[in-house]
Amino acid sequence: GSASLVFQTAWRMLHTRADIEAGEKVLVLGASGGVGHAAVQIADHAGCDVFATASTEEKLAHAEDCGADHVIDYEANDFADEIAELTGKRGVDVVVDHIGEATYPDSLKSMAKGGRLVTCGATTGPNPGAGLNRIFWNQLSVIGSTMATPGEVDDVLELVWDGTFEPxxxxxxxxxxxxxxxxxxxxxxxxxxxxxxxxxxx
Known part of the structure; x- marks a missing residue:
């Protein structure tokens, strides 16, 4: 029950909307939340290099346990600066951002040229500055996503029931x-x- 919504939401975001591929760098913001911890597991399972943000040592350890390759304490560090350092200033291919106004500007800064930001919510507010200059110059995509189709639900829940993903x-x-x-x-x-x-x- 607790698995269904967050895993189907994260699955659609990453596989259907952002169309992730093995080897891509994926940043998951708020990795300790429902959608966040599901997204970390899904991106890891897809063979991505997973970066995750959280706010405490305990939450960072849980994110690593879910499959994050790199963890960032966003309260102690500017995550965009950390991503620049960790990727040699390249940035990530995909950002999973359901936080909104508080993170959106740094999400755009964290993206590689041609990167995709996929969002399913805006818990800190829905109206950040658009950042159009960064979007057109770096040829970024901002992609909306919500819920999942019946087929997507079947695909992801099969992996929950067989233990691949752990709510x-x-x-x-x-x-x-x-x-x-x-x-x-x-x-x-x-x-x-x-x-x-x-x-x-x-």
Whole structure:
């Protein structure tokens, strides 16, 4: 249940919309979140060189455990500068950015010529500066993505059920502790999804 939406969203973003290929460099922002941790696993499985951002040592370690080859603490470092250093100023081929205004300018800076930014959301706001000069000069693509087709759902869930991909569940709480679930999410503590179930099922 907790796997379905985040893995199908990340699968469509990477395979259908960004059309990733083995050997490409992929940057996943917010790798400790639902879509983020799914995207890291999917890009790693596709044979990409995976870069991931997160905000604590624990979250960075989890991102590595999911398959990230390079991790960046975005609270301690400017991730665009780190990407420039890690790639010899080349940049990455694909950026997975569901954060929006707070990260979009640095996402564009992090991209190689001809790179693709794929987005499925904008948790910090939907209206960043367009960065058209960088987009046309570096021939970048900004690609929207949402949900998945029934065929994409079948493809990715087969890999979840066989254990190739592992949904990360931080905590399972009864409905009577829904306030605690909100608190965990709002405090941005830990790694993975918070699942709330009816009290009778726990």
């Amino acid at each position: 990360r569940v931080r905590e399972v709480l009864p409905m009577s502790e829904a306030a605690r679930a909100h608190e965990l999410i709002e405090n941005r503590e830990g790694f993975g999804k918070v699942v709330v179930k009816p009290d009778s099922e726990i």
